[in-house]
Amino acid sequence: MISINDLTFLIGSRALYDEANWHIKPGDRVGLIGANGTGKSTLLKIIVGEYAPSSGTISMSKDLKIGYLNQDLLSYDSHHSILHVAMEAFERQNQLHDEIEELLKKIETDYSEEVLNKLSDKQQEFEALDGYNIEYRANEILAGLGFSTQDQLRPLNTFSGGWRMRVMLAKILLQTPDILLLDEPTNHMDLPSIKWLETYLLTFEGAIVIVSHDRYFLDKVVNKTVESRKGKLTSYAGNYSFYLEEKALRGEIQKGEFKNQQAKIKQEERLIERFRAKASKAKMAQSRMKALDKMERVEDVDDDNPTVNFQFKFSKPSGRHVVTIEGATKSYPNVDILENAEGIIEKGDKIALIGANGKGKSTLLRIIAEAEGFTGRCETGHNVTTTFFAQHQLESLHLGNSILEELQAFAPKHTDTELRGILGCFLFTGDDVFKKIRVLSGGEKSRVALAKSLTTDSNFLILDEPTNHLDIQSVNILIQALQQYEGTFIAVSHDRYFLDNVANKIWFIEDKDIKEYPGTYAEYEEWNSKRPPAKPTDIPVRPDKEVKEVKKAIEQKQPAAPNTVQQLKKLNDQLKKIEVEVASFESDVKAVEAELADEAVYSDAGKLAEANKRYLAAKHKLDTAQNTWEDLASDIMELESK
Numbered sequence: 001m002i003s004i005n006d007l008t009f010l011i012g013s014r015a016l017y018d019e020a021n022w023h024i025k026p027g028d029r030v031g032l033i034g035a036n037g038t039g040k041s042t043l044l045k046i047i048v049g050e051y052a053p054s055s056g057t058i059s060m061s062k063d064l065k066i067g068y069l070n071q072d073l074l075s076y077d078s079h080h081s082i083l084h085v086a087m088e089a090f091e092r093q094n095q096l097h098d099e100i101e102e103l104l105k106k107i108e109t110d111y112s113e114e115v116l117n118k119l120s121d122k123q124q125e126f127e128a129l130d131g132y133n134i135e136y137r138a139n140e141i142l143a144g145l146g147f148s149t150q151d152q153l154r155p156l157n158t159f160s161g162g163w164r165m166r167v168m169l170a171k172i173l174l175q176t177p178d179i180l181l182l183d184e185p186t187n188h189m190d191l192p193s194i195k196w197l198e199t200y201l202l203t204f205e206g207a208i209v210i211v212s213h214d215r216y217f218l219d220k221v222v223n224k225t226v227e228s229r230k231g232k233l234t235s236y237a238g239n240y241s242f243y244l245e246e247k248a249l250r251g252e253i254q255k256g257e258f259k260n261q262q263a264k265i266k267q268e269e270r271l272i273e274r275f276r277a278k279a280s281k282a283k284m285a286q287s288r289m290k291a292l293d294k295m296e297r298v299e300d301v302d303d304d305n306p307t308v309n310f311q312f313k314f315s316k317p318s319g320r321h322v323v324t325i326e327g328a329t330k331s332y333p334n335v336d337i338l339e340n341a342e343g344i345i346e347k348g349d350k351i352a353l354i355g356a357n358g359k360g361k362s363t364l365l366r367i368i369a370e371a372e373g374f375t376g377r378c379e380t381g382h383n384v385t386t387t388f389f390a391q392h393q394l395e396s397l398h399l400g401n402s403i404l405e406e407l408q409a410f411a412p413k414h415t416d417t418e419l420r421g422i423l424g425c426f427l428f429t430g431d432d433v434f435k436k437i438r439v440l441s442g443g444e445k446s447r448v449a450l451a452k453s454l455t456t457d458s459n460f461l462i463l464d465e466p467t468n469h470l471d472i473q474s475v476n477i478l479i480q481a482l483q484q485y486e487g488t489f490i491a492v493s494h495d496r497y498f499l500d501n502v503a504n505k506i507w508f509i510e511d512k513d514i515k516e517y518p519g520t521y522a523e524y525e526e527w528n529s530k531r532p533p534a535k536p537t538d539i540p541v542r543p544d545k546e547v548k549e550v551k552k553a554i555e556q557k558q559p560a561a562p563n564t565v566q567q568l569k570k571l572n573d574q575l576k577k578i579e580v581e582v583a584s585f586e587s588d589v590k591a592v593e594a595e596l597a598d599e600a601v602y603s604d605a606g607k608l609a610e611a612n613k614r615y616l617a618a619k620h621k622l623d624t625a626q627n628t629w630e631d632l633a634s635d636i637m638e639l640e641s642k
Contacts, residue, residue, distance in 0.1 A: 203610075
């Protein structure tokens with residue numbers, strides 16, 4: 001499908017890739033991983049032709065259809081609705097739709113055979129391209145990514161960057177490319193949308209290459225892992241967990257080979273040193289020296305998993321109750337967030353605040369941090385000292401400072417040795433600490449801001465999306481740091497691996513109240529999966545043919561006529577027909593519900609996705625038929641009362 005051969009890509013004198021090789025085959029679902037700065041996003045841009053390689057080749061068929069999602073798409077702007085933007089994916093169908101509309105207008109005055117044949121040809125092609133279902137498909141994808149029916153009619157330029165990125169992802173998915181290149185697709189997504197995307201990608205028939213720092217997402221979606229490291233691309237035949245095990249095994253083998261080779265080299269060097277001065281052995285010594293120079297050296301294994309080796313310090317512990325929330329009510333125009341909500345954060349709580357975007361997670365954090373107005377009471381307890389980390393704090397970093405100077409100014413009680421130790425834990429080693437803030441990437445700035453937060457004399461941390469822009473190594477460091485932290489914290493994050501490793505309580509906002517689950521994220525997920533599913537609301541479902549016919553019959557009801565008896569007979573006949581439909585649809589819903597309860601279905605992501613679609617479709621038909629029945633019954637009662 002795509003063949004990368006001896007790829008070299010230079011940035012100045014530095015080789016980002018040095019004769020790297022990789023072959024992407026049909027059906028591959030690849031996780032492209034590596035530390036920040038190893039060239040993952042650059043490689044995707046080289047594949048799509050945005051960058052030219054310094055040397056080497058990238059081969060692919062001319063008709064290969066590539067769908068490429070990257071962070072640059074955030075700048076795309078449009079005054080059209082997001083449904084319209086998503087449907088721009090159907091270029092040929094949209095063109096045919098416009099041509100058919102023109103021909104239909106033309107046929108009002110021109111009944112020639114030429115116009116009729118053209119119209120027929122266009123309609124046949126439109127139907128062959130599934131043109132009558134493109135709006136349904138766009139609705140379905142956008143709904144899965146978290147957009148309500150009302151949202152889909154709003155202009156794109158009224159949405160924030162994260163939501164715009166979802167629209168662009170929807171557009172790419174609708175193009176059904178042969179291969180998807182996704183650069184951090186889960187950035188700015190909430191947990192429900194990430195889970196939906198996982199299910200969708202598992203049923204995607206083409207190849208996929210994903211750059212992501214979300215370990216759970218990679219484990220669910222990919223069947224191969226490619227690591228970008230030291231200018232090379234190394235393949236592993238499994239998901240991220242398999243990669244970790246296989247890399248550790250390869251590392252042990254390489255360590256053994258390195259030790260054996262070093263022992264052999266030392267032995268050879270001793271022999272050469274002993275015999276090089278003797279005339280009779282000089283030729284042999286010279287020969288051994290040449291062999292030693294030609295020897296292909298085995299590299300020692302680098303430790304890619306640095307550990308946190310500093311202790312958090314705060315001068316005074318907090319009281320038992322860190323935060324008490326009573327009667328909290330908060331709303332925005334047209335959106336109610338909290339209503340008489342209550343919650344208590346106790347000393348030692350490690351809380352993960354989860355939920356869909358728009359449910360008020362960040363609002364609740366700001367209320368707790370006393371940075372948001374509301375009605376009610378939110379009181380911090382005795383001796384509580386708070387640090388609030390949010391993404392906007394990256395903007396408060398002093399661009400003219402070096403990394404070390406930034407921490408020195410913020411934490412003057414710490415020695416330079418302590419600060420260097422902390423920065424080392426966040427992958428700033430050696431002369432890196434003297435880099436100016438202005439030259440750092442978004443991920444590096446996040447690490448600096450996190451390091452600052454963790455040097456504070458605070459016994460309560462409020463963390464809003466601390467894992468954004470962090471690579472997997474940095475997330476692991478943050479996990480270690482918070483596991484050692486003896487204070488209290490509450491964190492919002494969409495990284496499930498992070499949540500599962502730091503939280504001992506789960507908070508979520510439901511029915512405008514703060515709900516609590518007393519356990520880990522994995523335990524919460526298991527508990528939540530057994531809860532009765534919420535009634536699907538605002539999920540666009542393709543209208544079934546029978547429902548269309550029933551609705552059409554109702555819409556075509558004749559206006560009131562003098563013969564009321566005749567009207568009543570007609571409506572009663574329609575009512576009987578609907579009653580039969582309702583009974584049939586109820587049976588369909590029960591059948592799919594039974595299927596959803598089958599372990600063979602709910603334990604298989606692909607089968608579960610298909611069953612969910614059938615359930616939503618069957619439920620929609622039933623709801624529509626019941627509404628129609630109610631309308632008919634109401635009309636009959638009105639006529640009978642006359």
